[in-house]
Amino acid sequence: MPFMQNLSNAVVLAGTYILMAAGLTMVYGVLKVLHIAHAAVYTIGAFIGLLVFTWAGNFWLALAVAMLVSGIVGVLIYRCTYHYMLDAPRTVPLIASIGLFVMLTDLLQKGFLMGPYQKALPAGGAGLPRIQTSWFSLTPKQVLILVVTVALLAVVYLILTRTRIGLGWQAAAMDRDMAAAVGVNLNRVIAFNFFLGSALAGAAGVLVGVYNNSVFATMGDLPSYKAFIIIVLGGMGSLPGTIIASLLLALVENFLVASVGYVLPRDAIAFLVLILMLMFRPHGLLGQE
């Protein structure tokens, strides 16, 4: 029955959004900066994943390395730029972020890096099985996405609520200055934050690279725009909000296309939703201020 199939496809699609958006909302939570350059670590993650997979043939290794590298690149980005802009007016890191985004995406497209063509990442379902029920079916790749997404989200949740640094993050997200005043090591928290958020984006990149069997320099653009929309919908800085918003957006996209087709491209639709949201409920579904 197409409805159930559309539903399950939408959930998987949401899975491809969630990790990217979660990373972004984490960064925003503390930094209060729209880290547009998030797209770059997503793409770098996919690229590294591709390299490692081609070399070692193992998906899980590729995923781990990709996450690690993305995380490190994320921290580097922070240390070289935003770190110096913490007290500047908000437009300054915003513009810097745009600059980073533009610069990195262009560089990645050069021949000595990723080149202009798309490359295949044929990791398949990494050995996971196909799930077939009478209502819907999930291909191994789709199962992979769900498994990895859920697992990573669980890990993130645990880190945020059970570890010191996670609690420090939550404090800093609520009030940066206050958190510093009560002894939270802001530098460490922010750096860790960037690491984790970027690692999640890198994971998202690898997953999407496997899902669509293609890796290319501009693959991060659209997902990062979607991620912004999602974090606004879900309420900036709210992880549960991000999850719900991702699901909602994926559902709307899927069912809209399945019923009336592409009256507008999906990204335009998503942005329309965003604009309406901003007009009528700027703090998102679950955000508060």
Added chain:
Amino acid sequence: MFSGYIISVAIFVGIWVTLALSLNILTGYAGQVSLGHAAFFGIGAYTSAILSLKYGLPFWVDFLGAIIVTGLIGMVLGLPSLRVRHDFLVLATMGINFVVVAVFKYVDFFGGAMGLINIPAPSILGYSFRGGFPYLALVWAFATFTWLVSWYVSKTWVGLAFHTVRIDEEAAAAVGVSVPRFKIYAFAISSALAGGAGCLYGHFIGSLFPDTFVFVESIVVLSMVIFGGVGTLRGPVLGAIILKAAPELLRFVQDYRFTIYGALLVLMMLFQPMGLIGDDSLLWRSLTHLFRREGVGEVDS
């Protein structure tokens, strides 16, 4: 002797100077950071193209029509700025850009994917010109006009109101400045001027396709404003000139255009967020220091 090539580069530079100046009114003066300026550029271009193609109206009507229509649409599209600020506004303007381009592509009235072609060259008193010195003069006349508007805005009460809104919206409201009204004014003026630039662009190239006005182009215009010095009269002009002419003159810049744009933005934000010749920049202070007149009371902005 100026070749057609140099003139055409100068024409494009003039158009982008206009765009940068118009964005500066919105972002620099009124403090509304917009990543959707290319949408207004496009709306102006398409409006004038449709007026001349489908209704056969003469150039001046198309030009004024583009300005007025884009200004009106700008007022409507500026509504989100009444609800949100800063990052959220940036996202909203980005979204507007995407939606506008999607409409150009998917609605057949605007030519859709096939674009609009055979836009007639402007003609005045029977003399038709699509390039060369006459067109150059036209473009730069409009750029100068835009500059004058910017100057006027910055010096009058409208500018003052913008300034207060930019610095502190709550304070502005507290002293009786109608914040929503002035935000909408800013959008109206800024988009109207961008629409005029769009008309000039469309009639010069002769054809329009939706992808010319994508989001990345908004980033380019914003870069010009920021690089030169946001909130000043001279900054956007210099920024536009350098960033538009450089790829033409230097091949390396052409091939690595966006890497350089991006790097420039980051570097500027790190070291000279006020722009290359912004009010507080090293370069500007050095220059003004050199030419400072003795004794005359000068207000350091």
Added chain:
Amino acid sequence: MRKSLFHPLAVITIVLLGLVPLAGCGPTPTAAPIPTEAPAPTSPPTEAAPAVEEPIKIGFFSPTTGFAAADGTSALNAAQLAVKFINDAGGVNGQPLELVYYDDAAKPDQAASIARKLIEQDQVVAGISGSYSGATRAAAPVFQEAGIPMISAYAIHPEITATGDKIFRVGTLAAVQGRVGGELVGVVLGAKKVAILTIDNDFGVSLTEGFKSRAGELGVEIVMEEKYPLGETEFRPIIGKIKEVAPDVVYATAYYNEAANLVSQAKDEGLDVQIVGQEGYDSPKFIELAGEASEGVVITTDLNRDSERPMTKLFLEQYKAEYGEDADMVGASAFDAVQVLAYALKTAGSTDPGAITTAISGLEDFEDCASGPFWYYTEEREVVRPVSSQIVRDGAFHLYHEFTDEELVTAK
């Protein structure tokens, strides 16, 4: 703290970065930084009688940066390959050919400036557009006004050649290819019901128009028609819809990346219907990205991998040898554009634009092209040629059917 330390140094850096372009003097156009280059002597614009070794300059522009970088790079590579062939064989009229190229990032205003630059500063005798329709359409009037011939390699917008009598096209008009698709689906495949997916740019729209016209004549029923955005990666909901209408064939216009996603997802979702594509699919990348799902897909295209024609085989081999990748349709078109131009120059015996255009118009049964052969040029400067179709078997494109009916392949 940091600011005062870095201020002067940083400002100097930024100023240098920003002002270096202004310091750059007039550009010396060089060939691209890719191994094969036509011999490029340093030469100011020539005056009266050219010396023997004076190269003939051809202008070329394609998007090597930006969203269309893949096609632009293929086009450039192939064009340079053609120039190398020609020069290795002695050049044209005793002179070497030089390809002067610029990147237009598929932007119309860039293309328009580049056109002027090529004509005035580089003084090319003719130009080739290796770019998309928008950019080509912006450059064409510039060439036309200057009286310099221009050939469009693969941009399909019908209005390009309508710009004037100096503008030609080498690629098959999308409308023609669409009609051939209709013939393929209705006659060769014998389908009665078709679902159409149209990519939302001019390429897709023109193809679909042509397809519908022929399919209509043949009485094929169109059970579904959907437009979708360029760059789309998620086709599952649409595939669900297609399953519901149960067509015999799906005619989907796409480029290789959308196509790869479409066919893979169709396979995943269990859509067991013949998919027919066009030259947008024509790239080794399609097969690489789609993997097994590409087996059995049929496309209309101009490049016949199984062709016995010597120039086709030569092109395919040499492109692979030179660039390490299999050639694609875009490359073949760019290659052919150079070949046609070289032929025209030889036939005309001079670089006079009028002679060149006459020579191109008079072209007949041209075999020196990778795709082709070219039969003749219409008055509207469109080339009439057979259209091939290919099927993916065992991971490669192979000949499926040749369409040689002159009436079918002539632009109406």
